[in-house]
Amino acid sequence: MFAYQIHKSEEEAVVVFEGDLDIESGEVLEEDILPIVSEYPSVRLNFSEVYFVDSSGIGLIIRTVDELREGGRSVKIENVRPEVMEVFELLQIREILGEDVFE
Amino acid sequence: MAGKEGMPMERSIITRAKTAELAVEEALKLLAVSRESVQIEILEPGGRGVLGLGTRLAVVKVTVIDSGSASASQSAGSREIAVPTAETVHENTETQIETIPASNHASEEQGGIGIHNGRFHIQATGTRLPLLTPPPGAVLYRNGTQVDGKVSVAPGDELELETAPKVEASIWRIEIDEACLRAELHVRPGFERQFTLLDCKPQENLVVPVSERRTFLPIPQAEVAGRLKELGVIYGIRAEAIKQACNSEEPGVFLIAEGSPAVEGANGTFSTNFETETKRLSPQSREDGTIDYREIVEFPTVIEGQVLVRTLPARPGRPGRDLLNRPIQPRVVQSMELAAGEGVSITEDGRRAVAIRSGMPRMKHQGFRVHLSVLPKLSHRGDVDLKSGNIRFRGDVEISGGVQNGMNVEAIGSINIRGPIGSATIEAAYSLIASGNLIGAHVSVGKRSEFFNQVEPLLLEIASQTQLLQSAIEQLGQTAAFKLNDIQQTGLGALLSVLLRGKFKALHVVLTRFTEQAAKNEAQLDVDWKDYAQRLKYGFLDLRQGGLRDSAELDAFRRRTLELAESVSGPEDRLIFAELQYVQNSHVYCGGNVRAAKGAYNAMIYCQGELEAGGTLRGGVYFAGRGIAVKEVGAPGGVATKLQVPETAVIRATRVMEGTVVQIGHRSFQFVEAASNVHARLGSSGELLLF
Numbered sequence: 004m005f006a007y008q009i010h011k012s013e014e015e016a017v018v019v020f021e022g023d024l025d026i027e028s029g030e031v032l033e034e035d036i037l038p039i040v041s042e043y044p045s046v047r048l049n050f051s052e053v054y055f056v057d058s059s060g061i062g063l064i065i066r067t068v069d070e071l072r073e074g075g076r077s078v079k080i081e082n083v084r085p086e087v088m089e090v091f092e093l094l095q096i097r098e099i100l101g102e103d104v105f106e
Numbered sequence: 107m108a109g110k111e112g113m114p115m116e117r118s119i120i121t122r123a124k125t126a127e128l129a130v131e132e133a134l135k136l137l138a139v140s141r142e143s144v145q146i147e148i149l150e151p152g153g154r155g156v157l158g159l160g161t162r163l164a165v166v167k168v169t170v171i172d173s174g175s176a177s178a179s180q181s182a183g184s185r186e187i188a189v190p191t192a193e194t195v196h197e198n199t200e201t202q203i204e205t206i207p208a209s210n211h212a213s214e215e216q217g218g219i220g221i222h223n224g225r226f227h228i229q230a231t232g233t234r235l236p237l238l239t240p241p242p243g244a245v246l247y248r249n250g251t252q253v254d255g256k257v258s259v260a261p262g263d264e265l266e267l268e269t270a271p272k273v274e275a276s277i278w279r280i281e282i283d284e285a286c287l288r289a290e291l292h293v294r295p296g297f298e299r300q301f302t303l304l305d306c307k308p309q310e311n312l313v314v315p316v317s318e319r320r321t322f323l324p325i326p327q328a329e330v331a332g333r334l335k336e337l338g339v340i341y342g343i344r345a346e347a348i349k350q351a352c353n354s355e356e357p358g359v360f361l362i363a364e365g366s367p368a369v370e371g372a373n374g375t376f377s378t379n380f381e382t383e384t385k386r387l388s389p390q391s392r393e394d395g396t397i398d399y400r401e402i403v404e405f406p407t408v409i410e411g412q413v414l415v416r417t418l419p420a421r422p423g424r425p426g427r428d429l430l431n432r433p434i435q436p437r438v439v440q441s442m443e444l445a446a447g448e449g450v451s452i453t454e455d456g457r458r459a460v461a462i463r464s465g466m467p468r469m470k471h472q473g474f475r476v477h478l479s480v481l482p483k484l485s486h487r488g489d490v491d492l493k494s495g496n497i498r499f500r501g502d503v504e505i506s507g508g509v510q511n512g513m514n515v516e517a518i519g520s521i522n523i524r525g526p527i528g529s530a531t532i533e534a535a536y537s538l539i540a541s542g543n544l545i546g547a548h549v550s551v552g553k554r555s556e557f558f559n560q561v562e563p564l565l566l567e568i569a570s571q572t573q574l575l576q577s578a579i580e581q582l583g584q585t586a587a588f589k590l591n592d593i594q595q596t597g598l599g600a601l602l603s604v605l606l607r608g609k610f611k612a613l614h615v616v617l618t619r620f621t622e623q624a625a626k627n628e629a630q631l632d633v634d635w636k637d638y639a640q641r642l643k644y645g646f647l648d649l650r651q652g653g654l655r656d657s658a659e660l661d662a663f664r665r666r667t668l669e670l671a672e673s674v675s676g677p678e679d680r681l682i683f684a685e686l687q688y689v690q691n692s693h694v695y696c697g698g699n700v701r702a703a704k705g706a707y708n709a710m711i712y713c714q715g716e717l718e719a720g721g722t723l724r725g726g727v728y729f730a731g732r733g734i735a736v737k738e739v740g741a742p743g744g745v746a747t748k749l750q751v752p753e754t755a756v757i758r759a760t761r762v763m764e765g766t767v768v769q770i771g772h773r774s775f776q777f778v779e780a781a782s783n784v785h786a787r788l789g790s791s792g793e794l795l796l797f
Contacts, residue, residue: 026592057589058601065604086587093582095608 005031015045021052024060032063037070046071051082056090068100080104118169125152126164133168145169171307218308219259221315226265229308235260236309241316244268244301267316271300276325278351280333280362286428289339289363291330291351296323325352330362339363341431368434371423374441376415376476380408380467407483408461414450414478415459415469417442440474447479447672448500466502466519470672477672481519489525490515508542536682538696543688543704552682552697552714557627558674564620565671568642571613572664578609579657598660599653602646617646638670683715700730705737708745723747733757740766740777749786750774756787770794 005028010017018036022028040046048064064080071078083091083105091097097105119136123129126148134141145168152164217229219236228236235258240246245268246253259265276296282289297320304315330348343363351360408414423436446452449463459478461467470477482501489507490497496514497503503517508525509532515521521534526542532549579601582588593601606614624631624639631639645654645663654660682698689706696713705721706728717730722738725745733755740747740763749757753771760783762768767776768786773794775786781796789795 023589025589026595055587055589057592058598058604059592059596061604062600065607084587086585089585090582090588093578093585093609094604096604099604099608 007031007036009036009039011043014043015047016040016043017047017049019049019052023055023057024050024053024064025055025057026059029060029063032067037067041071041074041076043076045077045079047079047081049082050080050084050087053087054084056087061090061094061096065096065099068104078104118167120149120165120167122150122163122165123152124163126166129164129166130168133166137168137170139170143171145171217261218310219312220308221303221305223305224303226259226303227308228259228261228263228265230261237311238265239311239313241267241301241314243299243318244314244316245272246314267301267303267314269300269302271298271321273298273323276323278325278330280330280337282337282339282429285365285367286430286432287365287367287426287434288361289334289337289429291348291360291362292358293325293351293354293360294357295355296325297321298323322355327352334363339429341365341427341429363429365428365434366426368426368436369424370436371439372421373439374417374420374474376417376442376444378415378469379413407465408467408480409464410461412461413458414461414467414480415444415476417444417457417476419457443475445475445477445669445672447477447669449480449482450478483519484517490530509547511546537684537698539685540687543690544686544692544694544709545690547689547692547694549684549686549692549694549696551684551695553695554674555630557623557630560623561620562671562674564616564623565667565674567616568613568620569664569667569671571610571616572660572667575605575610575613576657576660576664578605579660593656597652597655598657599649599651602653603649606646614646617642621647635670638666641666684713688721699732723749731755734759737761739763740780742780753788753792756785758786759784768796 005020005022005024007021008019010019016039018040020028024032068078068080080100117137119133121129121133121136123132130141130146134144137144147167147169148164149167150162150165152162217234217236219226219228219238221227230236237256238253238259239256240253247264247266247268248257248259249264274297277294279292280289281292300319300321301316302319304317306312306315327348330352331343334343341363342365344361347360347362351358351362354360420439420441422439425436426434428434444452444456444459446459447468449461449465450459451462452459459476461480463480463482465480465482468479468481482499484497484499484501484503486494486497486503486505487507488494489510490505490513491510492513496516497505498514498516500518502519502521503515504522505515506524509515509523509527509530511528511530513528513530514533515523515530516533518535520537520539521532522539523532524541527540527544527547527549529546530548532538532540532547533553534551536552538549538551579598582601583590606617621639621643624635628636641663644651645659654663682696684694684696684698684700686694686700686702688704689702689709689711691707692709694700694709694711694713696711696715698713699715699718700711700713701718701720702709702711702723703720705719706723706726708725709723710727711717712729714731716732717728717734717736719728719734719736719739722741723736724739724741725747727748727750728734728736729750731752733751734749734757736749736757736759738761739749739759742763746765746767747763748767748769749759750769751757753773755770757768757770762777762781762784764777764779767774768784769775770786770788771792773788773792775794775796784796786794786796
C-alpha cells in the first residue's frame with residue numbers, strides 16, 4: 004500500500020510518504036503529488052515511512068526532483084531509513100541529485 | 107714490625123748453602139716442619155761466580171704456610187729468631203742460616219692484607235698502605251660503603267663481603283612474526299649468586315679471592331603460557347619447547363609456537379597440440395645455383411577433429427591456521443577457460459578444444475583465457491580473372507595462377523599467389539607470398555581498418571565495465587530494501603538509466619562513443635557488427651523499449667563484446683610479412699617485413715618492419731620502419747630514388763648510384779656521385795653518417 008500526506012505552509016510543502024516507493028506508487032507521485040507541490044518554492048520529501056524501493060520508484064524520484072528544480076524549487080529528501088539509504092548509496096543517488104538534496 | 111695483636115705471626119727463615127736444595131733442607135730442619143707446609147722462594151740460585159772465580163752461595167727463603175699446624179712455641183707472637191750461624195760442613199758446603207722478621211715478600215715498609223678464616227687482616231708497616239681490589243661480581247663494603255675499584259686500606263678499616271644471595275632475575279619476551287605463524291621466546295636465564303671469602307696470606311696488593319655459588323632460577327612455565335594466552339596464541343603451541351626454554355641455563359631463542367601456513371595450489375595450465383608459429387626456413391638453393399624463395403615459409407595447419415588444446419585443471423591449495431587459530435586462505439587458483447572461435451568446438455567438460463574443420467589454427471592467450479579458431483583455406487586453381495571473379499575470403503587463400511588486371515583478392519588470413527600479379531588489388535590480413543612479379547599492383551598486408559583501431563579499446567572497456575555493472579546489480583539484489591518485481595515486469599531499463607547516470611557514468615560515455623563510431627562507419631560494417639551496435643543502443647542507451655531484459659542478457663552482451671574485441675585485436679600468433687619477387691610500378695604497404703627478392707622499379711614500398719631488396723631499387727620511394735638493406739640503389743641516368751628510415755634505423759647499400767637520396771629521421775643526403783658500401787645512420791649528436 005502507498006499513501007501520502009502533504010503538510011502545507013506558506014513557503015513550503017512537506018510530503019510524507021507511507022509505504023513502498025515502487026512502480027505502482029510512482030504514478031501517484033507523478034500524477035497527484037507533483038502538480039500540488041510544484042506550487043511551493045520549497046519542497047521536502049519525508050521518507051521516514053518508506054521501507055522498500057525499486058528501480059522504477061527511484062527513477063521517478065530522480066525525475067521528480069529534476070523537474071521541481073528545473074522549475075526553480077528547492078527540494079530536500081529527508082529521514083531516509085538506513086536500509087533504503089543503503090540502496091541509494093549503491094546507486095550513487097547523492098552523486099546524481101547532488102549532496103544538498105540530502106540533509 | 108709486629109702485626110696486630112692476636113694476629114698469627116708468619117714464620118720464615120732465610121738460609122744460604124752451596125746449592126738451593128741444601129739451603130732448603132737446612133731451613134726445614136731449623137723450622138722443624140715438613141716440605142709440604144712451607145713456601146719456598148729462591149732468592150739467589152747460587153753457582154759459579156763471575157769468570158769462574160769463587161762460588162756464590164744459594165739463598166732461599168722458606169715460609170711456613172699453615173701456622174696453625176706449627177707448635178705453640180713457634181707461633182708465639184712476633185719475635186726475631188736469632189739463629190746462630192751454623193756452620194754445618196758437608197764436604198765444602200757452607201750453610202749460612204739466618205732468620206728475618208716475618209714479612210711477605212713485598213717491601214717491608216708496606217705491610218699487607220690477607221684473609222684468614224673468612225676475616226680480613228690488615229697490616230701496615232710504614233708510609234705505604236696495602237691495596238685491595240674487590241672481587242668481580244661480588245659486593246664488598248669498607249666501613250659500610252661499597253668499594254668499587256682498587257682502593258688502599260688501612261688497619262682499622264672494617265671490610266665486609268656481602269654474603270646475602272644476589273638475585274639476577276631472568277629476562278624473557280615473546281616475539282610473534284608478522285604473518286602470525288611463529289612465536290619465539292627470547293630468554294636470558296636468571297641466577298642467584300652467593301659469594302664467600304677464601305683465605306689467603308697477606309699481600310700488598312690483594313684481589314680479594316672469593317668462591318661463588320651460582321643457583322639457576324628457571325622461568326616459571328605458567329608465566330610463559332599466560333603471556334601466550336594474553337597474546338591470543340592458542341594454536342600450534344609447543345609445550346616441550348617452552349619447558350626447554352624455561353630451563354635453559356644459556357641465553358637463546360626458542361620457537362615455542364608455530365602455525366601451519368596455507369599450502370598453495372596451482373593455477374590451471376594448458377598445452378597445445380599444433381605448431382603455434384609460422385616456420386621460416388632458410389631459402390633453398392636450386393641445382394642451377396639460383397635460390398628458391400617460394401618455399402621458405404611453412405604455415406601451421408590442423409586437420410578436422412584434431413585436438414588443439416588440452417587444459418589441466420587448477421589445483422586448489424589447502425588453508426592453514428595461524429597462531430590465533432584463524433584460518434589462512436591459500437591464494438585463489440584460476441582454471442584456464444577455453445573459448446571457441448570459428449572452426450573450433452570445446453568439449454563438454456571444457457577441457458579440450460577440437461578443430462571442426464581443417465585449416466590454419468589461430469590462438470589468442472590472454473590471462474586465463476585461450477581463444478582458438480581455425481581459419482579455413484581456399485585453394486583457387488588457375489588465374490583470378492573476370493571468369494573466376496574477385497576473391498574475398500575469411501581465411502587463407504592459395505592461388506595457383508596469377509591475378510589479372512583490375513581484379514581484387516582479399517583474405518582475412520594469408521595469401522599465396524604463384525603467378526604474376528597485374529594492376530590488381532591484393533589485401534591480406536597477415537601475409538602475402540607472391541612468387542611471380544608485381545606490375546602495377548596495389549598491395550596491402552597486415553593493415554587493419556581504422557574502425558577496428560578505434561573500437562578495440564572501446565570494446566575492452568565496455569566489457570570490463572559491464573562486468574562491474576553485473577556485480578553492482580547482484581549486490582543491489584541482496585539489499586533488504588530493494589524490490590526486484592519491477593525488473594521482472596519491465597526489464598532492466600529503469601535500473602540501467604539510474605546506474606548509467608550515477609555509478610556507471612563512464613560506461614555511458616564509452617557506449618555512446620561506440621555508437622558514434624558505428625554510425626560513422628555503418629557502410630563497411632557487416633551484419634555481426636550491425637547486430638551488436640543495435641543491441642548496445644536499445645539495451646542501454648535508448649530505453650523506450652525497456653532496455654536489456656535481465657542479467658542473463660547482460661552477461662550475453664558482455665560475452666559478445668569480448669568476442670568482437672578478440673576478432674579485431676591484432677594477430678598475436680602470426681607474422682605479418684610480404685615475400686615478393688620483382689616489384690614494378692606498384693604500391694606496397696606492409697605492417698611487417700618486406701622482401702623484394704629481385705628488386706623493384708619505380709615502386710612505392712612502405713613497411714613497418716625491415717625492407718630487404720635482393721636486386722636493385724631503381725627509382726621510387728622506399729620507407730622501412732626498421733631499416734633497409736639493399737644490394738644496389740638508383741640508376742646511372744639519375745632516376746630519382748629515395749630511401750627513408752626513422753632516426754633509430756639504418757640504411758645499408760652495397761652500391762649507391764648518383765642522384766639517390768637517403769633520409770634518416772629528418773636528415774637527408776643526395777649522392778652526387780656513385781658510392782659503395784654505404785652505411786647511413788645518425789651519429790650520437792644527430793649528424794648523418796654515410797659510411
